[in-house]
Amino acid sequence: MIKVLIVGYGSIGKRHLENFLQFKDIQLIVYTKRNDLQLLKKKGIKVSNSLTECLKENPDIGVITNETSLHIPIAIKLAKEGLDLFLEKPLSNSLKDVEKLHAIVKKKKLITQMGCNLRFHPCIKKIKSLIEQQKIGRILSAQVQTCSYLPDYHPWEDYRKGYAARKDLGGGIILTQIHEIDYM
Numbered sequence: 001m002i003k004v005l006i007v008g009y010g011s012i013g014k015r016h017l018e019n020f021l022q023f024k025d026i027q028l029i030v031y032t033k034r035n036d037l038q039l040l041k042k043k044g045i046k047v048s049n050s051l052t053e054c055l056k057e058n059p060d061i062g063v064i065t066n067e068t069s070l071h072i073p074i075a076i077k078l079a080k081e082g083l084d085l086f087l088e089k090p091l092s093n094s095l096k097d098v099e100k101l102h103a104i105v106k107k108k109k110l111i112t113q114m115g116c117n118l119r120f121h122p123c124i125k126k127i128k129s130l131i132e133q134q135k136i137g138r139i140l141s142a143q144v145q146t147c148s149y150l151p152d153y154h155p156w157e158d159y160r161k162g163y164a165a166r167k168d169l170g171g172g173i174i175l176t177q178i179h180e181i182d183y184m
Contacts, residue, residue, distance in 0.1 A: 005029045005059035005083070007051075007074050008066030009037065012088055016063050017045075029057050032066075055081055064088060069168040072097045079104040084111040089178045093168060118179040128183070144180040 004020055006013050009032035017040075020026050029046045030037065031054045037047045048054050051074070062078035064071050064087045072092045075085055079101060091114050092098055105112045118124055130136045 001025050001027055002061065003027045003029060003057060003059040004061045004063060005031060005054055005057070005078070007031045007062060007064045007078075009034055010065065013063075013065040016065060027057075029054050029059055051077065059083055061086065067168065068093045072101055076101050076104060079108060079110055079112075082108055082110070086113050086115060088115050089182075116179060116182040119183050124183050142184055144177065144184070 002025060004026055006017055006028065009030050017028060017030065020028055030040060031048060031051050033049050040047050046057060060083065062083040062085050064074055064085065066074065068090055071087055075087055076097065078085060085105070131139060
């Protein structure tokens with residue numbers, strides 16, 4: 001039985017949880033500040049708004065999906081406990097403490113991965129293959145243009161205050177161009 005701790009239960013945390021539910025022999029633990037999670041508890045998923053309580057379950061893996069500004073502090077806590085880590089992109093909105101996390105992960109020989117899912121997109125894989133096979137010539141430069149939609153599901157809110165525009169929540173260029181930087 002593998003115990004997976006999901007940190008954060010927003011849209012990405014929910015997606016990871018649904019993916020993990022496809023596997024047998026996995027026990028899920030969710031750490032979140034949300035209180036509307038009775039459905040998860042009914043499914044037998046342990047839910048807590050205390051990281052200390054979640055760690056008492058002795059998870060093997062930490063899947064960090066909360067707001068970007070909290071990725072590194074949470075990852076450091078989990079790494080110190082010996083958990084392998086999966087961190088959602090972007091890794092952080094600051095380089096502060098990234099080296100500290102790296103040192104802990106290296107010392108404890110933990111498996112750590114950051115989620116950059118577009119590198120597995122069929123179109124990107126095809127382009128990579130064509131480049132590696134030198135079928136499209138030598139690449140001398142690249143230009144990338146990234147566009148983000150303006151959410152219309154909350155027309156009464158100023159989009160500049162939403163997560164896509166807020167650095168502390170991982171918005172801006174590190175959110176919208178992280179995939180392009182990764183696959184280049």
